[in-house]
Amino acid sequence: MAIALELKPKDYRSDIEPTWCPGCGDFSVTSAICSAYTKLKLDPYQIATVSGIGCSSRLPLWLKTFGFHSCHGRAVPVAAGIKMAKPDTTVVVTIGDGDAFSIGGGHNAHVARRNMDLTLIVMDNNIYALTKNQVSPTSRLGMKGSTTPYGTLDEPMNTIRLMLAYGATFVAQTYAGSPRHSGEVIEQAILHKGFSFVNILSPCPTYNQDETFEYYKGRTENIQEVYGHTNLEDKAKAFELSEKVMNHRTDPNAKIPVGIFYKKVQETFEQKVADLKKRHNGNDNFNVASLFEDYRP
C-alpha cells in the first residue's frame, strides 16, 4: 500500500463510461470503491481490481487501477494468483452474487480459511441480469425468473453466515443506497490485514422489481448502532446477527442488518509464505545450477 499523491475519487476512474442501466446500484458501489481508494491514499498503479463475468464484473474496466476482467466464477483464484505473485499489491475483487456464490462458490472457502489478504466485494442484486432475468443463489423463494416462470423452488443462501463459517476474518454488509456507509466499510475491509468480505445490497432497476431502492429504503439497520455490536471479535454474536439477514424474506416488518459483523486480526497467508521463504533462505538470486548437485549419482 504505497502512499500516492493526494488523489480525488475521479482520479481512479478510467475514461471508459459505464454501460450499466440508469439507476443501477453498481454506480454507487463504484463511487464507494473510488472513495475508499482515495481515503486510503492508494497509488492506482499498486491496485489490482479483479472481476469475473456479469453486469457488476465490468467494474474494473471503469477504473484506472490495474484490472483483470476474467472468466465467470474465477475472479477469486485469479486475484489469489496476483496476490501471491506480488504481495505488495492491493487486490480487490468486485463481482456479482451469481459469480461469487453459484459458479465460483467453491473458491471462497479456500481464500477465507487461508486468510489471504484480499477484499471480496459482492454486488448483490439477487438476480442474473446480464443474461436477462434468471434467479440467483440469493433470490428469495418464489421469485420469478425467465427459467423459473412459476417462481423459484430454492431457498436463498445466507452469504454472511456462509463466509463467517468459512473463516473469513472480516465480514460486513452494506447498502448501495448508503454510499457513505459503503465507502467506510470498503475502506475498513481493504485496511484489514487478511481476507475481507463485503456484501453490498445493490438493486437492479431493470429485472428485479422487488429488491429496489424503494424496498430497501428505511429497512436497513446499522448493527453497530442498533445492537451496539462493537466487540467485533465476538464470533457467536456475529453468527447471531447473521441470522437476521434473512428475516426480511419472510417478515415484511423485519429490518436488514448492515455493518461489520466480524473482524479479527489473524496471521495472513502472505505472512506465513514470507516466513516460510525466510526459513528456507529464499534468495532472488538463487544459483539454480546448485540444484544439480543433489542429482549426481
Added chain:
Amino acid sequence: MATDIIMRIAGEGGEGVISSGDFLMQAATRAGMEVVTFKTFPSEIKGGYALSQVRISDNKIYSQGDTFDILVAFNGEAYAINKKELTPGKIMVYDFPGGDFEPEEHKDVHMYPVPMSKIAKFELQAPIVKNMVALGAVSEIFKVPMESLIQSITDKFIRKGQAVVDKNLEAIEAGARYVRENIKKTDTRVFPSPAPQKDVIIVEGSEAVALGGMVAGCRFFSCYPITPATTIANYMSSMILKANGFVYQAEDEIASIANCLGASFAGVKTMTSTSGPGLDLMSELLGLGSMAELPVVIVNVQRGGPSTGMPTKHDQADLLSTAYNSHGDTPKIILAASNVEENFYLTIDAFNLAERYQMPVFLLSDASLAIRTEAIPVPDISKIKIENRVTYAGKKDEQEKFLRYANTKSGISPMGIPGTHGASYAATGLEHAEDSGPRTNQETRNMMTEKRWRKLENIEEEYRGVEVDEQQGAEVGIIAWGLTASITKEAIQRLRNKGYKVSALYPKMVYPVPVKSIEKFASKVKTVIIPEANYQGQFAQLVKAKTDNVNPVKLNIYRGEPFIPKEIEEFTEKYLQKTA
C-alpha cells in the same frame, strides 16, 4: 563388442522392486555405463504388479528394449505375467525355495533359484530386506561393480543411521554368498566393464520438468493433485522456496490455472502441471490466457483416457484435446518431449516461447516418461538462453498513452506490470481494442484476431522445433513425437543396420504443426509412417489436415504401455518390402 543388458525386476508394489532398479541404475552410472530405467506402477497404493526394467549398455540407449534378457521374479504373479517371454537363452533369477511359486520347465532358460524371502526372514530376521538379498544375488551373478553398489546403498540409507546401512549391506552380502556357495553360472552375461564415471545427473522425467522450470525462472507454481502429474509439483515444492518462489496447492484445476494467470498478469513466470482430466477443466481459462495474452506454461502428463481411464498408464492421446482445448480461435504452442533430457530443455523452451509470444505454452509428457529415469549430462547453465517478456517501462510524461495490445508488426505488444507507473490496463476475455477497452466492431475484431495469430506466423523459422535424420535415397520416412520418438530412434538404427534406407523426423513442437519441415521431409520419400500411442492417429490427423498432400500411414497402439522398438521396426520393414 558392445554390451547391452536388459534386466526386468518384477514383483508386488511395496516389495522394493522399484528401489532395486534404482540401486542398479546408480551403481551402473557410477561405473561409467549408459543406463535407462522403465517402470510401471499399479494404481493402488499397496500391492498390485510393479516392474522396474533397467537397461545398461556402453552405448547410447534410446528405448527400454523389446523384452528382457534377465528376469528377476519376486513372486508368482511376476513369473506368471512374464513367463511367455522366457525364451531360450534368457535368464531368470527367482525366489525359490520358500517363495510363493515353483516355475515350470523352460527349455534353455538359465534358471537361478535364490531363496530371497527365506534368507531375509530367517537368516536376517528382516523380511523387508528381501529386495536387497535379491540385489546381492543378482550383483554376484552378473558382476555388478560391488563397490559402486555399496556406495549407493550407503548414501541412500545413512540418514536413517549406520544400523540401517549395515542391515542392508548384510542382506546384499547374504544374497551374494548364497550365489557363491550354491549357484553355478551357466550363462555368459556380465555387466559392462567399469569405465570412468561421466559428468551426469540421474533424473526422473518429472524431476527434469521441475529442474527445467527452476532454471527457466518459474517462481510461482499452482497445482491440484492428479496422477501422474503430481510428482512435478512435489519436486518443485522442494526447490522453489530457495529461490523465493512458492508452490500453491489450489482447490481444483480451474483455480490452479486461474492462479497462474493472475501471477503471470502480476509479472511472475508461472507453471502448472496436470493430466487429461485436469486439462479439460482448465479449458475456459486457457482461452482467457490466449485472449488476454498472458505467458503461462502448462505441463500435461498424459495418461490413458477417456475419463478416468488408466491413470498410471502410458498414452499419447491428449494431443488433439490440448491443441483444440478452448473454444474460439485460440493461439497456443504445444511441445512434446521424447526423453528425460528433453523434458528439461523443452520446459525451458516452453517458458521462453510463452514469454516471447505471451500465450499459453504446453509441454506434453506422459505417464511412462514421467517415471523414466536417465543419466543425463549435467546441464551447462551458462549455455542456456532465458527469455523474458517485453514490458512497458512506465509513463515518462502524463500525456503518454499506454497501449497494452498495441497492434505491432510482430503482434507482440509490451505488457504492463502492476507497480509500474502508468502501465495499468484491464486484462479482459472480451474482444478489446489496443488500449484493452472492450470493443466488438468488425475492424477491431479483425485487427486483434490477426494480431494474436500473427505472433505465430513465423514460428517455424523462429523456433527450431524439429530434429531431422534423413538418408539419401530413402523411400520411407517415419515421423514420431513424444516418447515414441525415442523408441523410433532405436528402430531406425536397427533398420539401417539391416541395410535399409530410412529417414526420420522428430517434431518437438507438435502444434502449430511444423508444416514446412514436414512437407519438405515428405517430398523426399514415398511413404510417411506415423507411429503413435493412441487409437485415432492424432498427429497423423493434424499432419493430414494442415499439410498439402501429406497422407501418413498410421501405426497405432493403445494398450497402456509404450511401443517397443520391434513393433516399429517390423511394421516399417514390411512397408519397405512392400514398396520396394
